[in-house]
Amino acid sequence: MIDLLLLGTGGMMPMPNRWLSSLLMRIEGDLVLFDCGEGTQIPWQLYGWGFRRVGTICLSHLHADHVAGIPGLLHAIANAGRQEPVTLFGPPGTVHVVQALREIAPVLGFELRIREIDDGVRFALPGGAEGSVIRGDHALPLLCYRIDMPRGRRFLADEAAEAGIPQRFWSALQKGTDVEIDGRRIPAGRFLGPERKGLSIGFVTDTRPVPNLPGFLRGVDLLVCEGTYGDSADQHKAIDKKHMTFAEAATLAADAQAGALWLTHFSPAVNEPHEWLHNATAIFPTTTIGYSGMEASLAFPSDQD
Amino acid sequence: MIDLLLLGTGGMMPMPNRWLSSLLMRIEGDLVLFDCGEGTQIPWQLYGWGFRRVGTICLSHLHADHVAGIPGLLHAIANAGRQEPVTLFGPPGTVHVVQALREIAPVLGFELRIREIDDGVRFALPGGAEGSVIRGDHALPLLCYRIDMPRGRRFLADEAAEAGIPQRFWSALQKGTDVEIDGRRIPAGRFLGPERKGLSIGFVTDTRPVPNLPGFLRGVDLLVCEGTYGDSADQHKAIDKKHMTFAEAATLAADAQAGALWLTHFSPAVNEPHEWLHNATAIFPTTTIGYSGMEASLAFPSDQD
Numbered sequence: 356m357i358d359l360l361l362l363g364t365g366g367m368m369p370m371p372n373r374w375l376s377s378l379l380m381r382i383e384g385d386l387v388l389f390d391c392g393e394g395t396q397i398p399w400q401l402y403g404w405g406f407r408r409v410g411t412i413c414l415s416h417l418h419a420d421h422v423a424g425i426p427g428l429l430h431a432i433a434n435a436g437r438q439e440p441v442t443l444f445g446p447p448g449t450v451h452v453v454q455a456l457r458e459i460a461p462v463l464g465f466e467l468r469i470r471e472i473d474d475g476v477r478f479a480l481p482g483g484a485e486g487s488v489i490r491g492d493h494a495l496p497l498l499c500y501r502i503d504m505p506r507g508r509r510f511l512a513d514e515a516a517e518a519g520i521p522q523r524f525w526s527a528l529q530k531g532t533d534v535e536i537d538g539r540r541i542p543a544g545r546f547l548g549p550e551r552k553g554l555s556i557g558f559v560t561d562t563r564p565v566p567n568l569p570g571f572l573r574g575v576d577l578l579v580c581e582g583t584y585g586d587s588a589d590q591h592k593a594i595d596k597k598h599m600t601f602a603e604a605a606t607l608a609a610d611a612q613a614g615a616l617w618l619t620h621f622s623p624a625v626n627e628p629h630e631w632l633h634n635a636t637a638i639f640p641t642t643t644i645g646y647s648g649m650e651a652s653l654a655f656p657s658d659q660d
Numbered sequence: 661m662i663d664l665l666l667l668g669t670g671g672m673m674p675m676p677n678r679w680l681s682s683l684l685m686r687i688e689g690d691l692v693l694f695d696c697g698e699g700t701q702i703p704w705q706l707y708g709w710g711f712r713r714v715g716t717i718c719l720s721h722l723h724a725d726h727v728a729g730i731p732g733l734l735h736a737i738a739n740a741g742r743q744e745p746v747t748l749f750g751p752p753g754t755v756h757v758v759q760a761l762r763e764i765a766p767v768l769g770f771e772l773r774i775r776e777i778d779d780g781v782r783f784a785l786p787g788g789a790e791g792s793v794i795r796g797d798h799a800l801p802l803l804c805y806r807i808d809m810p811r812g813r814r815f816l817a818d819e820a821a822e823a824g825i826p827q828r829f830w831s832a833l834q835k836g837t838d839v840e841i842d843g844r845r846i847p848a849g850r851f852l853g854p855e856r857k858g859l860s861i862g863f864v865t866d867t868r869p870v871p872n873l874p875g876f877l878r879g880v881d882l883l884v885c886e887g888t889y890g891d892s893a894d895q896h897k898a899i900d901k902k903h904m905t906f907a908e909a910a911t912l913a914a915d916a917q918a919g920a921l922w923l924t925h926f927s928p929a930v931n932e933p934h935e936w937l938h939n940a941t942a943i944f945p946t947t948t949i950g951y952s953g954m955e956a957s958l959a960f961p962s963d964q965d
Binding site: 422459 | 675698705706727728729739
């Protein structure tokens with residue numbers, strides 16, 4: 356199961372009624388944060404997810420509205436008593452910027468490991484999940500994220516029982532390990548059902564819709580994507596500032612055959628994003644306007660599926 | 661006239677119901693900011709004072725809860741269209757820290773001038789006001805601020821008229837310039853009343869009450885002072901963390917013969933500062949618990965006084 360919490364939905368600057376765009380993910384109790392602008396720790400305090408279990412921070416890019424909250428967050432994690440390392444992933448340049456920001460957060464009770472990653476890199480996440488990134492197109496180096504939680508093949512217990520495999524070997528077979536019984540080698544795959552789709556989420560912000568993005572995001576259950584401009588008449592601004600309109604985000608979701616789309620990262624000039632929702636739903640019906648505190652839980656379908 | 665706006669009243673971290681402690685001052689239309697923790701720009705947007713007229717930023721010290729909002733604020737000032745320089749004053753170490761924070765605010769439409777100041781320094785502010793600082797006692801180098809707006813001596817128009825001084829010379833005499841009339845030198849002081857008290861404000865936070873502080877703050881009209889702990893039983897924490905209790909802040913206000921005291925910089929553990937107000941008012945009756953959005957205007961008494 357993966358739980359998601361949208362902390363904020365704003366671009367450019369935090370506002371009295373709109374926190375900066377940021378996504379929190381919980382995988383088997385451990386937290387993964389995507390972006391951390393000024394003030395991100397404040398809505399986080401409201402929703403009760405706590406700071407101690409943050410093991411991973413993923414940055415899309417190094418603009419202030421996506422990273423200025425890092426020193427405060429690091430203090431919050433330290434104050435929550437975390438002692439285990441925290442790994443922070445970001446595009447090239449991340450080490451320099453985060454070390455600079457740490458001038459005001461020099462002493463922490465945990466180790467901060469900073470990893471610069473780039474196009475095509477895959478990295479491990481809690482619970483056997485995996486992250487991967489590709490480059491987007493923005494004014495600075497920018498990463499689009501995909502998180503995959505693979506699902507094992509179903510163990511065909513009936514067939515194993517029928518074949519007389521003692522139950523003490525089932526666990527190993529289920530995990531995909533071959534076993535030897537009375538000198539006879541049993542390949543794990545013999546009692547595993549067909550491949551099953553896992554869970555997957557895309558986090559895409561502050562980029563133009565680059566050509567390889569739909570393929571990278573193919574089949575994600577949920578795409579959390581920027582929609583800086585609601586009005587399609589602002590397309591030229593989206594091109595100029597290297598962002599997306601609602602219609603472009605919806606087109607991306609459709610092309611990627613995503614399950615659902617959450618829009619976020621609204622321009623301060625977009626007072627009421629709901630007014631423009633129709634520009635997205637006309638292209639991709641299962642679009643929702645994000646809001647601070649919006650939650651969802653993605654779970655594998657029941658084991659019989 | 662000096663207008664004051666308390667933007668926040670929290671210490672250590674911004675909270676959903678309490679912004680970090682920060683004071684905004686308006687002198688003849690120009691703004692002076694005291695401290696800038698994470699999120700300071702957010703309440704600022706609420707109260708309509710605008711960002712373009714910020715010419716001066718004064719930092720008490722370099723802990724994150726007093727400076728982490730600087731990159732976001734610099735962006736807000738730039739977005740408001742300011743082109744005139746902004747001067748930022750702070751204790752030794754400020755250049756290094758603010759330059760590090762500017763890694764995420766590298767391009768601004770104005771020049772940021774960073775001035776490290778220390779014990780005894782005086783500096784010019786808008787409208788003929790003057791700032792001065794002394795060292796406090798905290799874990800890092802810390803400055804206590806005093807702002808003085810001097811008041812000119814009253815021009816004795818009746819006496820000037822009686823002495824036959826033509827009105828065209830009055831303005832110069834009023835400004836303290838000697839004039840010559842028909843070869844006769846008229847000293848400015850001849851038609852000026854006695855010295856008059858100006859306006860003055862103290863801004864003191866994150867320090868123990870050091871011995872020279874009452875003298876430095878002598879007679880301020882308003883002291884904006886930290887009261888991290890309301891309960892006097894937390895005195896040992898105040899000593900340990902180098903802060904003040906409400907009672908200590910009130911004692912400082914009384915010793916300095918201040919006109920009024922605003923308490924701010926409450927510990928996150930102090931849920932309801934009003935519960936402890938009596939600990940201050942018992943010592944210094946004109947104490948108020950600060951809140952975000954609290955405003956005051958200090959003006960010279962009418963010219964007849």
